[in-house]
Amino acid sequence: MTLKDKLAAQRIYLILAALFITSLVVSNLIFQKFFYWYPLHIEVFNTKLFEISVGILPYPITFLITDLISEIYGKKRANQVVLTGIFASVFSLLIILVANAVPATSWSHVKDDTFAHVFGNSAIAVCASMLAYLFAQFIDIQVYHFWKRLTKGKHLWLRNNFSTWFSQFIDTFTIVFLLCSFHIIEWTNFTGLLVSGVLFKVIVALCDTPFLYLGVYIMKRRFQLEVNEELQLV
Secondary structure, eight states, X not given: OOHHHHHHHHHHHHHHHHHHHHHHHHHHHSTTOEEESSSSOOEETTEEOSXXXXXXXXXXXXXXXXXXXXXXXXXXXXXXXXXXXXXXHHHHXXXXXXXXXXXXXXXXXXXXXXXXXXXXXXXXXXXXXXXXXXXXXXXXXXXXXXXXXXXXXXXXXXXXXXXXHHHHHHHHHHHHHHHHHTTSSOGGGHHHHHHHHHHHHHHHHHHHHHHHHHHHHHHHHHHTOOTTOOXXXX
């Protein structure tokens, strides 16, 4: 690989990492708003389905990006992005805590109580998200590479969906369980949020498979990679 190709590969990696971190941090900040993601209001066992947090909207992007990085750059680089995302989440939490501590001026459009109401639960959300995120992302990467070894680099759709489905269930269960445990969400919503979250993420995983194929195809063609070959960044 030429120096020009190495620099291009490094830039693309940084862009993917930036998209990953942004999606993760934003999902922790906006999680307190809920919406119906399907026009039908369905109840199962007296639990409303398809009610879901807006924080879930950018979250599937993180799994698409880690799968793409895993495929092109390898397991080590994917794990590095995950750890960087944890650092970014903690740093964003510290900024929120400082912002919440300083008093608002009399003419501030956002008053102290409003700010605290919107971001007051961010600490618990970030902690819950990080625990779920750690379990889910590392499981996603492990399962992805297990299927990659088993299929010898073939059947991309198989490892993409199997790894994402399993890890997303772990992620959703952990987040909802912790938020209910800290009484941010009522336990009566547990089943509905769990089922809705898993269904949403499974559907998104199916929908993002063509984008993963496209990304892998473009990257492999750009850097002339063979089947199961990975880019090595210095």
